[in-house]
Amino acid sequence: MFVIPIKTFQKKEKNTSKKMSERIWNILIEGFGKIMLASIQVTIPLTILGFGFAMIIAMFMALVQYAGVPVLRQFSRIYIWIFRGTPLLVQLFLAYYGFPRIGIVLNSFVCAVIVFSLNEGAYCAEIMRSALEAVPEGQMEAGYCVGMNYLQIMWHVVIPQALRTAFPPLSNSVIAMLKDTSLVAEITVADMFMAAQKIVGRTYEPLWLYCEVALIYLVFSTVLTFVQRYCEKKLSAYNSRETEAASVK
Amino acid sequence: MEIRKLVKSFGTNTVLHGIDLTVNKGDVVAVLGPSGSGKTTLLRCINFLEKADSGTMIFDGQSYDLGQMRRNQIAEIRQKTAFVFQNYNLFANKTAIDNVTLGLTSARGMEKSKARDIGMEMLEKVGMADRAGYYPIQLSGGQQQRVAIARALAVNPEIIYFDEPTSALDPELIGEVLQVMRQLAREGMTMLVVTHEMNFAQHVSNRVIFMEKGEIVEEGEAGAFFEDPREERTRAFLRSIQER
Numbered sequence: 247m248f249v250i251p252i253k254t255f256q257k258k259e260k261n262t263s264k265k266m267s268e269r270i271w272n273i274l275i276e277g278f279g280k281i282m283l284a285s286i287q288v289t290i291p292l293t294i295l296g297f298g299f300a301m302i303i304a305m306f307m308a309l310v311q312y313a314g315v316p317v318l319r320q321f322s323r324i325y326i327w328i329f330r331g332t333p334l335l336v337q338l339f340l341a342y343y344g345f346p347r348i349g350i351v352l353n354s355f356v357c358a359v360i361v362f363s364l365n366e367g368a369y370c371a372e373i374m375r376s377a378l379e380a381v382p383e384g385q386m387e388a389g390y391c392v393g394m395n396y397l398q399i400m401w402h403v404v405i406p407q408a409l410r411t412a413f414p415p416l417s418n419s420v421i422a423m424l425k426d427t428s429l430v431a432e433i434t435v436a437d438m439f440m441a442a443q444k445i446v447g448r449t450y451e452p453l454w455l456y457c458e459v460a461l462i463y464l465v466f467s468t469v470l471t472f473v474q475r476y477c478e479k480k481l482s483a484y485n486s487r488e489t490e491a492a493s494v495k
Numbered sequence: 496m497e498i499r500k501l502v503k504s505f506g507t508n509t510v511l512h513g514i515d516l517t518v519n520k521g522d523v524v525a526v527l528g529p530s531g532s533g534k535t536t537l538l539r540c541i542n543f544l545e546k547a548d549s550g551t552m553i554f555d556g557q558s559y560d561l562g563q564m565r566r567n568q569i570a571e572i573r574q575k576t577a578f579v580f581q582n583y584n585l586f587a588n589k590t591a592i593d594n595v596t597l598g599l600t601s602a603r604g605m606e607k608s609k610a611r612d613i614g615m616e617m618l619e620k621v622g623m624a625d626r627a628g629y630y631p632i633q634l635s636g637g638q639q640q641r642v643a644i645a646r647a648l649a650v651n652p653e654i655i656y657f658d659e660p661t662s663a664l665d666p667e668l669i670g671e672v673l674q675v676m677r678q679l680a681r682e683g684m685t686m687l688v689v690t691h692e693m694n695f696a697q698h699v700s701n702r703v704i705f706m707e708k709g710e711i712v713e714e715g716e717a718g719a720f721f722e723d724p725r726e727e728r729t730r731a732f733l734r735s736i737q738e739r
Contacts, residue, residue, distance in 0.1 A: 382584075384580060384582060384584035385584060385586060385587065387544050387578075387580070387584060388578075388580065388584035388585070388586065389586075390543075390544070390573065391542060391544075391573065391576075391577060391578035391647075392577070392597065392598030392602060392646060392647075392649075392650055393570070393573050393574045393598050393602035393603065393650060394597070394598060394601055394602040395570065395602070398601045398602060402586075402589075402597060402601055403586050403588065403589070403597075406588045407587055407588050410588070483630065484587055484588050484589075484630040484631075484632060485632065
């Protein structure tokens, strides 16, 4: 707050500054409503759908590599190579602005879901693959020795253990992805960030509004972090030596 | 079970030079030998964890070519055998009881409640019934190995292979595992045991095989083997053990 030492101006200044803060307050309230609405309409569904499909893709790509399925294994390597090796924003632009030239026109939200699934799927596939490979060889051998076949061992023993190992890095990915959804504003999807941008365009208050939207992203990722911690505790039963976790019968 | 001329090599390094081995029903056969002699590899080839180059196996009257086993043949034999590992290899994400029953419910399609009864009975046998709900990491090495033995017993095998079952254990935990194995031997379970426990070989097994450099050097009744070994190499080995 700048102080003007001339007495006669003081009253007027107080008034304007009061008016100013009131105006900003109103903008922030309006912004909060619109940003939250956008989060419900776009950011949250995009994150859930994108990550859901990404997990399916990742699981498939990781399993064909782990099992060494011919052809599919190479296909999976090429897929990961491409989607991990090019920027997400470029992929979004290519799919939304580029593909119409070859006759593929997609709704912007659908386009965002597809690109996010494929991009995130590539990263998560690598997480899953390393988690599968981290399961000791002896687990597989023990499964064979009690008469189980490959698929039974994978289902009951290897995949559950790999998911436990992969859980923390996967949580990391979902948090990163939540924040990356702000890029979809660039392909005309009306997400949280675009909602903020629109109000900035009208009111010229970038400082407060971008702070506000940043804070809302922060709250969302914090919630995810708590969910992660809770789930990790639940999942860690067989990793902890605490015998109380094992209630007999 | 009978093995004829089993050959196995890793690359150019031949580790088993035509092993012949017979285990009759009710036999407890101990396999001794210095490390690197191929004992563990022999066991792993017999249970198809390693693929043998060539050889013949006669199991339950059926003859199999070890060099080219089909997947369903392997599965067929594995349904009748069980394996106890040096480092237990309990399923880390399963409790003790689930470790014992998984082979029954998933591989043999047994009902959960029935499998559970068998599982508890087996845990009882190895003295681990009170730890049924514990995860492997919450158990000591000796307890884990006893659960592993219960898991092996649960599938009602015709033969159990033991791969140095006590080698990873602290000395004070070896006793509890050996005691369980002794009890199995008394009950007439057929066992093929790779071991460094001379005491077990001498007093529990009825036959002893001494291996060195991928060959069977000497084979005989347990008593005779220890009291009057025929081969110089066997004598040298037993001396080196006793000096320890």
